Amino acid sequence: MKKFILPIVALLLFSFSADTFKLTDVDRKMAIKHLTETRDHLSKVLKGLTEEQLNFLPEEEAWSIAQCVEHLTISENAFGGLIKKTVTSGTNPALKDSLKFKDEQLMGIITDRTNKVKTREPFEPTGKFGTHESTVKTFMDKRNEHIAYIKTTEDDLRNRFSNDLPFGTVDGVQLVIFMAGHTERHVKQMEEVMGHKLFPKGN
Numbered sequence: 001m002k003k004f005i006l007p008i009v010a011l012l013l014f015s016f017s018a019d020t021f022k023l024t025d026v027d028r029k030m031a032i033k034h035l036t037e038t039r040d041h042l043s044k045v046l047k048g049l050t051e052e053q054l055n056f057l058p059e060e061e062a063w064s065i066a067q068c069v070e071h072l073t074i075s076e077n078a079f080g081g082l083i084k085k086t087v088t089s090g091t092n093p094a095l096k097d098s099l100k101f102k103d104e105q106l107m108g109i110i111t112d113r114t115n116k117v118k119t120r121e122p123f124e125p126t127g128k129f130g131t132h133e134s135t136v137k138t139f140m141d142k143r144n145e146h147i148a149y150i151k152t153t154e155d156d157l158r159n160r161f162s163n164d165l166p167f168g169t170v171d172g173v174q175l176v177i178f179m180a181g182h183t184e185r186h187v188k189q190m191e192e193v194m195g196h197k198l199f200p201k202g203n
Helices: 001-019 025-046 063-089 093-098 103-111 132-152 172-194
Strands: none
Touching: 025 063, 025 132, 025 172, 063 132, 063 172, 103 172, 132 172
16 A cells, blocks of 8 residues: 555655746736736837937936837846846745745836936946837847747746845746836836927927
8 A cells, every 4th residue: 555655645746846846827927918018018108209209308317218218128138137047046945035025016116106216327328229210129029039938938937036136036027027017117207208398299
């Protein structure tokens, strides 16, 4: 009887272990939803804007819409590298206790425009991607690459962690949420620019 039970127990343990090292369907759908919706929101806001509108500066220290897009493109590339770093670092379930925020809390904090944060120099727009069209294409290509990764990955992102963000420790899924929330934050900034009383009228 013992010989019969032990293989079953081992099989159950193996099955449970294998399942925990995959991204759940709920997490996968949630991450894809955030990445897709924020990408589409950006695309919608940019549609039909003139050169004058894209480069309008609401005030001396503020960014134009085109500069916001470049910042997002720089950041999207950086997030790609951060995801790779987080994945290659391996799983570490013990770090779950270090998480400070739940998913929805993290998204709310990032998209809250009442808290203004000055970006670091490497993320400041300098025209590095050439034209605005080229900058947008670079962002969209990278975002679509991230969406494709989330759709197919078997990486256990819930048990991989990063300490590279200003909010402390986040897991791999929260890193993706942060990336999407960062996009939404700056799309809101663009909408604020468009709401300025001196914002140029379209064609």
